[in-house]
Amino acid sequence: MKNAWKGAIAVAAAAALILTGCSDPGSGNTTTSSGWPSQTASLKGVTLTIWAATNSNKTADNVIAGFEKATGATVKVVTIPDPYEQGVQTKVATGDKPDLAFWQPTASELTSLNAKTNLISLDGAPWLSKYSTGLKDITGLLGNTRYAALVTSPAVEGVYYNKEVFTKAGITATPKNWDEFIALAKQLKAKGQTPFFEMGGDKWATQWWVQVQLADAAKAGLWTRVNENKEKFTDPTIQGAIDNYKALIDDGLFNSDIKTATFADQGTALLSGKAAMVVQVNSFFGELQAQSNTAELNQKIGFFPISPTGNVGTFIPDQSNALVAFNTGKNKQQSAAKQFLSYWMGTGYPSFVKAQSTVSLETAVPSPSDVPQALLDVAKSVNTSVGSMQALAVANPDLYLNLGDMIQGTKTTVQVAQTTQDQFTQLAKAQGVKGF
Template structure:
């Protein structure tokens, strides 16, 4: 999965991008300037080379689109892999003036801010494909200060519970939990029967730890939690977030997780769930990619299910990541900028059905069918988006390293209180660096 970049290390890049905004006015496309023209999808681009920056886990995603677009337009499209940590590497390159035509990018407010979107990115307002999105996805993300700078190409990830259907059936569990308390009761019943309820990992980069905290915050997020955090009216050390961290620590101490929690890795998680060595994992869509590498669609439909979870019900927490969306850069070359818009129009236009089929993914568009190879669990993930709430990454103005601090808690080098304190201090530092009022 996408490793979340270190916010502390990214701080210098954020500052550099902010300074760059003072000296580089860019090339139009800001809110307030003339709307961009959208070329026809088949306009001739012979002699034009476009560059797409991609991460190691997204560098093959454009393959079908690139092939079709090059044949249709005569353009050449180069996909360049940027090494991990992807987000930090991109910010550093852009801060020095090195820009592609398009790049995969997490379409959240904090990450668009990190790229100094108004200066560096083209506006995608009035893009011709927007009305083709299913209504609940049209404006779910990609917008900063009322301007659209990113466009989804696949459905945003959702934090929720993947479970082994056979383990549930063997334990006599016939319905999935309807809220957090029922979820924990199922876990305790499974433990009493000798089954490991949850699998998580603390070895290496424990990025999935944060999902355990964030799903507990779904109700609060719907009630404006992240608006209050952004305004410095509520903090990570206040009862809501601190309480979620405390609960996670308590579940670990209760023995509801795999015994090798401290040393387990992401690579261990998929096999554990698929084999039934563990019953459940709180994860996001990219986890299912691992499952798909281990089993075919028929086996996955037989063994793996999904349900969203929140304190009071089954509300998912969405977290779009860099593999879900693209941004188009202001390069100062009008022909290439128009070519980038044209490529996006093709990607979400005539090339979209082939893309969906090639990626075996869920369609974002009402008139384009999802791939027949999509397992039911992923269809259930997509269906949960209609009433989901935003994650910290989606709604907070900055993305502190909560997951690393939680990893330290698992390893015993931070207490739950110290996790909240360290995360709040880092959040405040990042918010101040980007000029957020109140910090």
């Protein structure tokens, strides 16, 4: 990625407002003692623009309705076509910026937006103290500066499974480590059941199979070593995980249409029992919810994290989990953007989690009673999870595209690792990372 970013930093006026505790006479905003705008201060005449992906463009609807009513502001959501991240980066590189955008709050993805220039700091945000234990600093930071607001529980890579398929096969307990996981899959195959379903046509989830195998290594500093160029994707740990994934495919443990299957197919297959298990992240559950209801999901779908030696999850906050606010050089817009986030995580948060039927991040706000148990189990696993490549590495190479090529038969496992390493090196050099 090229860092051809442009942006003006306009902080003097905002700093003066914070120091005096006064409002910008042109904005109608008032500030609290912390320097953040009051949640419901008047914003008549102000229009905020939010960029969102296809799977997050409805997420803020409830919040927007409440915020517009409380402040008089207008909030517009603009859907950026998939691939979302590349689309946003291209627009920002040309100087086109929204006020806010859904964005993956990891260090590598904040770096890809050149956060220090293009985003405004959210340090001192009034909702930070409200987060449940362990969530405040799990993500959203680049260095010591906070650039992203976490609004939903961070995604965790793990295994969604069909409880009815397990019961029918006589399986009474979920696996406690990788060896048990694979043994269970072979047991299911022997009974004529497809153990795993992969969406090789859409590709992006393929990398989860490699990354969950790296959980223990990540806990032991794998990505720190990769970041320092002391370990590579071509070395035994990551190469071995890629090799293992390919071996499972070759062993016939996946769906026969793996090359063409889509994200929607994956949801249908798990719900129907055509497949027993899927390695996925939280956004997959949204697909299940679109095809079902809470009662059916509680009856059919379970979740467990997996790692080589245990049940350690791998967390990977995605763009639907958080928002960033852009440095547009317009104090009124930037203040209004911060006010919107403060409202979302303050006054608007109880109705947001209820409307979304999602797990609450805040201690004082209970999760709605209709949140499916599998999602509660995912959220519960966050505190014991370890960071993914996206969360801990300094760059995010196209591992999933290379694995997709492997599934299609156009790359070997060795070529997957080498191509990914070459991309990582290129990205690290472009960022000026020491050691590359």
